[in-house]
Amino acid sequence: MIDWICDPFRHEFMLRAFFGCALIGFTNGCLSTFIVLRRLALMADAMAHSLLPGLAVAILLFGLAPAGLFFGAFVAALLVALGTQLISRSSRIKEDTSLGLLFACAFSLGLVLLSLAPVRVELHHYLFGNILGLADSDLWVIYAISLLVLPVLVALERPLFLTIFEPSIAASQGVPVNALNYLLMGALVLSMISSLQAVGVVLALGMLVAPAATIYLFSDSFSALFWGGGLLGMFGSCLGLAVSYWLNLPSGACIVLVLGLIFLAALLFSPKYGLLPRFFRRRHLHEQSLARWTNHGKA
């Protein structure tokens, strides 16, 4: 049994995967705080899907070189984000509609382009991740992104906090709200690119939403959400990876499912905002008031 549990930690490729997972999970977990509080989940999903045509163009132009992939994905996500703004500001089409339209088209374009690629491309690696195939260069990209995104988020915690709480008050106090929003978008795209290897474009949203959503059910502190989200993202991703090894299941899906199950447990049992404690508390209060009422009737 112990042998079975320890088995994944004996292989070098698994240790490498765990290391990647921990970093990706932490960065995405910290960032998930902003996605959850700023209600950017749908936006993030659309951006993740729109990475695909960028990857495809990069493969057509440069082959499978990671630097090319990185820039391709980044440019594609930026183009979709900008296109969304352009359409929604210049016409009567609202932002969610233009976002949905653009990302579906971008995703389709990606699929078409990939089918034209001269090299054989494992499509499902891009869609659902391939954490076991992490190369050194992939690890470097993940390092670099974490080292860039985390310090910036920490350094700008105060103005970001003011901005996501109430943008108009923040702006009235001289906080550069627009610049910070763009910065947040940039950080979002970067950490999505880092999570491509682990969970792919389709599942990236799981790592970017689940951690903070879970902590949000426990805590009323922004810092707790930020750091707790990071730690939970790290722990959940590694556990998911281990589960996928033990049960011989796809790793990306296992990571997202483990994070999802932890969220479900929090939703049910969190003492503060969980469903079950609230249900029992309510009944308890009701009984109290009933008792008071009947006593009152007797007196």
Place this chain on the structure above:
Amino acid sequence: MSSHRLHIRDLTVSYHRVPAVHHVTLEMQCGKSIALLGPNGAGKTSFFKAMVGLIKPETGSIELGGHGGRKTHHDIAYLPQREAVDWDFPVTVRGLAEMGRYTRLGWWRRFGPADEAAVDMALATMELLELADRQISALSGGQQQRAFLARALAQEAHVMLLDEPFTGLDKPAQDLLGATLRRLAAAGNLVIASHHDLKTVPELFDQVIFLNGELIAFGDTTTTFTETNIDKTFGTLAFAGEGHHHHPK
């Protein structure tokens, strides 16, 4: 402090070059509570937004205590309408008041004992010390308004702009908030609140501003809050409340 004035000269605010507020000139004195009255679309929110610098005015200037420009960032606090706030946000009453200090501290300076003291003071003034550790959705409507006022106090703002603060409050909460605003004004602050319930104006505010695209009238409630001004501002839909109003036929 009470010698401070908020001087608005020839203020015009436009959205996409369509003016929402035209050529308003006003001089308000700190130490007063003022109601901003006008129908929907009269430019009340634009007026506030221009004062806190959210919209760049087309013409005119806004000066506090003689010097305009940068300084007004700290000195003017804006309290948005209740619906504009995400009440589930993970922040406590104390955390909200601490945000007021961030304006003074900038992005990186440490939160020191002086800031702590200012926050305690603000919470005490708003009678929120016992509720300081509550998440902001676990407050009543009146307490929520006071929590935002505590933030403004911690910021040491002299001018407080409130967007429809009395909306949705029951009578006791309304009276309490009214008393709080008067107390803030008496302490030397300038309190300006947009307000739509004309019946309660005389008991709540010292002065009134009538606005409908342009400035209709400004002055003490006792002399300026008249049927003529109400009719001029609200057109034939005007309603001055209990008993003493005759609708022109």
